[in-house]
Amino acid sequence: MPEKRPSVLILGAGAVGLSFAAVLSAHSEVSVVCREKYAKAIYEKGLELSGIWGEHLIREIICYTSPDMPAGKNYDYTIITAKGTDTENICNEYVKVLRNTTAVSFQNGIGNEDIIQRYAPLVIGGTVSTNFGFISDRHLIINSQSDPVKAGIYPDSHCSSKEADILTSFITMFSKCGIEVIESKDIRSEIWSKSLLNVAVNPLAAILKAPIKKLGDDDLKETISGLINETFLVAEAEGIDLPWESPDSYASYLRNYQLNAFGEVYPSMYYDIINAKRTEIDLLNGYIAKTGRKYGIETPYNTCITNLIHCFEKSRRILF
Numbered sequence: 001m002p003e004k005r006p007s008v009l010i011l012g013a014g015a016v017g018l019s020f021a022a023v024l025s026a027h028s029e030v031s032v033v034c035r036e037k038y039a040k041a042i043y044e045k046g047l048e049l050s051g052i053w054g055e056h057l058i059r060e061i062i063c064y065t066s067p068d069m070p071a072g073k074n075y076d077y078t079i080i081t082a083k084g085t086d087t088e089n090i091c092n093e094y095v096k097v098l099r100n101t102t103a104v105s106f107q108n109g110i111g112n113e114d115i116i117q118r119y120a121p122l123v124i125g126g127t128v129s130t131n132f133g134f135i136s137d138r139h140l141i142i143n144s145q146s147d148p149v150k151a152g153i154y155p156d157s158h159c160s161s162k163e164a165d166i167l168t169s170f171i172t173m174f175s176k177c178g179i180e181v182i183e184s185k186d187i188r189s190e191i192w193s194k195s196l197l198n199v200a201v202n203p204l205a206a207i208l209k210a211p212i213k214k215l216g217d218d219d220l221k222e223t224i225s226g227l228i229n230e231t232f233l234v235a236e237a238e239g240i241d242l243p244w245e246s247p248d249s250y251a252s253y254l255r256n257y258q259l260n261a262f263g264e265v266y267p268s269m270y271y272d273i274i275n276a277k278r279t280e281i282d283l284l285n286g287y288i289a290k291t292g293r294k295y296g297i298e299t300p301y302n303t304c305i306t307n308l309i310h311c312f313e314k315s316r317r318i319l320f
């Protein structure tokens, strides 16, 4: 008998979600919840993916554009790829689906999994250090990647053997499709580690309208160090064990490796600002500033950059 293909629903499928849908479709039964313009374009000519995860053209994919879905259908995995600003809304809209599934967050920022836990019986946290973009409404491109995808039971690895098996099957589903996903025994640490990159890079690239590589400019060194130092202090207060021995060793890794790995591409917050969309700043630098206040830790760099991005968000909304 042929092996049963896992069923996957991708909730909030844009650049990241449609790209994962394209790669997973080779060995899984994939459906997506996306906006009408993507559904229309995909039904007309198929979903296409180019770049470092290979070339894929998928014709058999179900796109939903509202919670009005067939009743009684349970998914093995529901991967949430909406922006962190939409996590609560999308969970409320798809509450029935989330009740009977393992929910996975493939989002940036801190706090998404805590929201999702209120809706789903089991949550897998994930980090994605890959750059995705649109060529058209049905054609995505993956430009670069600094680290493999990581996934772990949230909040920690003290889980039952049944939960551990679910995580293993989830990871195997990706390896069958040629995508490396590394199992994490401490996914909170991974989420904070990945957030360090976004805290240091995303708002500055958005404000300066600069590709990631440009953030290696010496004039930005002090600001980036300030953002990183504060994040380390807040992480320590939260009991997060980061894999670098000091803020300076992370700053060197960022400068010598991560900035070059992304090179000429722009981070997601740059696109939010130029497209006049709300950014994820409150799940990144804003989260550090807010959590710092809880512990009496001063966070002038993160507070300043959060305020600047809020001003940009407001001015873009007035202009558009």
Ligand SMILES: NC(=O)C1=CN([C@@H]2O[C@H](COP(=O)(O)OP(=O)(O)OC[C@H]3O[C@@H](n4cnc5c(N)ncnc54)[C@H](O)[C@@H]3O)[C@@H](O)[C@H]2O)C=CC1
Pocket (backbone or CB within 6 Å): 011, 012, 013, 014, 015, 016, 017, 033, 034, 035, 065, 081, 082, 083, 084, 086, 089, 090, 093, 106, 107, 108, 109, 128, 129, 130, 131, 132, 133, 267, 268, 280
């Ligand atoms: N774009 C990138 O290169 C990377 C993005 N990320 C993170 O991944 C997450 C997703 O990012 P992107 O795919 O770039 O965002 P995106 O904005 O392209 O995709 C999210 C989609 O979800 C849709 N959505 C939100 N609520 C919905 C609802 N209730 N019903 C239907 N659709 C809904 C949005 O309209 C949007 O089309 C973010 O947390 C981002 O920071 C992480 C690594 C890289």
Ligand SMILES: CC(C)(CO)C(=O)C(=O)O
Pocket (backbone or CB within 6 Å): 108, 128, 129, 130, 131, 132, 197, 198, 201, 202, 262, 266, 267, 268, 269
């Ligand atoms: C890893 C990186 C920087 C890739 O673009 C990202 O997370 C983002 O764009 O938000």
